[in-house]
Amino acid sequence: MNTEYFAELSRLLAARGMPAQEVAATVTDLTGYLAESGSSDAREEFGAPEAFADRLTRDHDGERPEPEAETWKWTSDIYTDRLLLNRYGAEGWEVEGIDFVGRFVSRRTPGDAMRWEYRRETAHGEKERGALLAELEPDGWEPCGRWLHMTYFKRPLAAGMGPAADLAVTPAPPARHVFFSAKYRGLIAVFAVSVVLLALSLGFGLIDLDRPWVVLTLLGAAVGGGLLGSYGVGRDVAKGIESA
Secondary structure (H helix, E strand, O other), X not given: OHHHHHHHHHHHHHHXXXXXXXXXXXXXXXXXXXXXXXXXXXXXXXXXXXXXXXXXXXXXXXXXXXXXXXXXXXXXXXXXXXXXXXXXXXXXXXEEXXXXXXXXXXXXXXXXXXXXXXXXXXXXXXXXXXXXXXXXXXXXXXXXXXXXXXXXXXXXXXXXXXXXXXXXXXXXXXXXXXXXXXXXXXXXXXXXXXXXXXXXXXXXXOOOOOOHHHHHHHHHHHHHHHHHHHHHHHHHHHHOOOOO
């Protein structure tokens, strides 16, 4: 009889969200307590399994514990960030900030998630950021992260869609954590090839570093290339260029 009671209790605890390992440990503890107490009837000792399962899965305030929030950290480039932010925001992921290596720190609580929408704005200095916030705040936007001169904002999608923005099902967390567009990968490839060619040229003596003009030319090319690349990225940010 007690075996059937604990089997039913295990099923009810699992149905209420208790992890399997915790269910097994709980039943083991209860079985041991029952043996030590000298009682032979689990139902008489603990009550009906449905009510007992409710008590075991309630917290100290008399409410069932909230589902554990999921955390997902991911990164992307400037050509995919807004697209991905809004794609995963629609799946309930709320960005809480950007960490020191530039990853979006996102959280979601299954069963209690809402859809989010995001936007990216450019601002230089606290004065510009303050003016930007004052402009967007009345429409429900709040800052959720900053990287260099880019500031990211979020707001619940319900601010624009109302009840249609409710999230009925939360998909599984994405397996990926790095998202780079084809354009960004191309830029990295060009940079990598340039470095390899320079290293090979130095290794085979094709570049004479004993000549000052050669060193100055290399430094000028490196600085010029860096400035040109920075200008190009800044222009793409300003234009809001996106890429798959």
